[in-house]
Structure formats: structure tokens, C-alpha cells
Amino acid sequence: MARVRRWEVWVAASAGLAIAGALAAPVGMGLHYVFKPITTLLLVALAWRSMDPLGLRAGVVVGPLLSLLGDVLLMLPLATFVAGLGAFLLAHLAYIAAFFRQARPQSVALAWLGYGLLAAGVLALLLPHVPAAMQGPVIGYVVVLTGMASFAFGARATAGPRLAIGGALFVLSDGLLAWDRFASPLPLAPLWVLSSYWAAQWCIARSVAPEGRHG
Numbered sequence: 001m002a003r004v005r006r007w008e009v010w011v012a013a014s015a016g017l018a019i020a021g022a023l024a025a026p027v028g029m030g031l032h033y034v035f036k037p038i039t040t041l042l043l044v045a046l047a048w049r050s051m052d053p054l055g056l057r058a059g060v061v062v063g064p065l066l067s068l069l070g071d072v073l074l075m076l077p078l079a080t081f082v083a084g085l086g087a088f089l090l091a092h093l094a095y096i097a098a099f100f101r102q103a104r105p106q107s108v109a110l111a112w113l114g115y116g117l118l119a120a121g122v123l124a125l126l127l128p129h130v131p132a133a134m135q136g137p138v139i140g141y142v143v144v145l146t147g148m149a150s151f152a153f154g155a156r157a158t159a160g161p162r163l164a165i166g167g168a169l170f171v172l173s174d175g176l177l178a179w180d181r182f183a184s185p186l187p188l189a190p191l192w193v194l195s196s197y198w199a200a201q202w203c204i205a206r207s208v209a210p211e212g213r214h215g
Contacts, residue, residue: 059098
């Protein structure tokens with residue numbers, strides 16, 4: 001348990017440096033470029049080192065690895081945004097595959113209804129600001145993200161509430177990122193987007209460890 005706590009301290013410190021670098025842009029962007037991928041790698045390591053009684057590890061490790069690719073692509077010019085979106089879409093598919101066996105169909109359906117209504121409302125406000133060529137990829141991504149959050153909610157009875165919280169935080173983070181990028185710049189956007197993003201990944205990674213499922 002103490003070893004896990006040390007990893008969490010490293011994750012928090014690395015995330016703090018990455019966020020501070022982004023907030024201090026352009027002067028601090030070098031710090032951001034270094035510690036943003038390091039933070040996600042530390043979360044991969046946290047999941048890998050945890051016990052795996054439910055068979056979630058493969059998806060919970062592959063998911064943040066693909067997210068790491070998305071992190072890097074989103075730090076590059078706008079031309080790579082769709083590629084970054086694709087990397088995160090694959091990450092969510094990996095999470096869905098991991099959560100599928102543990103999810104209860106009725107809970108998944110209930111969550112999908114709730115998240116679906118939320119997604120429809122957000123898209124109605126957001127799509128007028130999205131370039132026409134990107135609207136299809138954005139809609140596809142939102143559908144997959146909704147599915148991931150719904151399966152995370154559906155698996156909470158066996159994998160623990162942190163999994164459902166992680167799915168919800170991912171929805172929040174991606175919603176904030178999309179609004180900031182396409183609709184209207186958000187004050188302190190890196191703080192809100194990245195803190196909720198890494199909190200989501202942390203919740204999912206900790207759901208693998210048996211001691212993390214009930215705390």
C-alpha cells in the first residue's frame with residue numbers, strides 16, 4: 001500500500017509540473033511537453049504494478065498507452081487533432097473491452113441513456129463551432145466516449161465506484177477540452193482539463209488494485 005502511495009505522489013507531482021508549464025505558456029511549454037507524457041506513463045506503471053483479480057489489467061494498461069499517444073499528438077499543431085482524437089477513441093475502445101465482462105447490462109443501459117442525453121445537449125451547443133470536416137470524427141468520438149463511461153458505470157458493482165467516477169471525469173475533461181478548443185476559450189483551461197483528465201485515468205488505474213475498489 002505504501003508503494004502505491006509513493007506512485008500516486010509521483011503522479012501528482014508530475015501532473016502539477018505539466019499543468020504549471022501549460023499555464024505559464026509559452027515560457028513553460030518545455031516543462032509541459034516533458035511532464036505531460038511522463039504523468040500518463042506513471043499511471044500506466046501504477047496500473048501495471050497493481051494486482052488484477054478481475055482481469056482488467058490489459059485494457060487498463062492499453063487504454064492509457066493509447067492516451068499517451070493522443071497526449072503527444074494533441075500537443076502538436078492542429079493538423080494532428082483528428083489523429084489525437086483517433087488515439088483516444090482507441091483508448092476508450094480498450095477500456096470498453098476491459099469493462100465489458102464486469103458490466104451489468106441494465107446499469108449500462110441506464111448510464112447510456114443519461115450520458116447520451118448529456119452528449120446530445122453538448123453536441124447541439126458545440127457542433128455549430130466545429131469545422132464541417134471535423135464534425136463526423138467528433139460525433140463518432142462522443143459516441144464511443146459515452147459507451148466507455150456507460151460501461152464504467154455498469155461495472156462499478158464488481159470493479160468499484162472509482163471506475164464509474166473515472167468514466168464521468170473523462171466525460172468532463174473531454175467536454176471542457178472540446179469547448180475550449182472549438183467554442184470559447186476557458187480561463188485556466190489546462191488546469192481544469194488536465195486535472196480532470198488525470199483524475200479520470202487515476203481512478204481507472206486504481207480500480208485494478210483490490211484495495212482500491214472499496215476505498
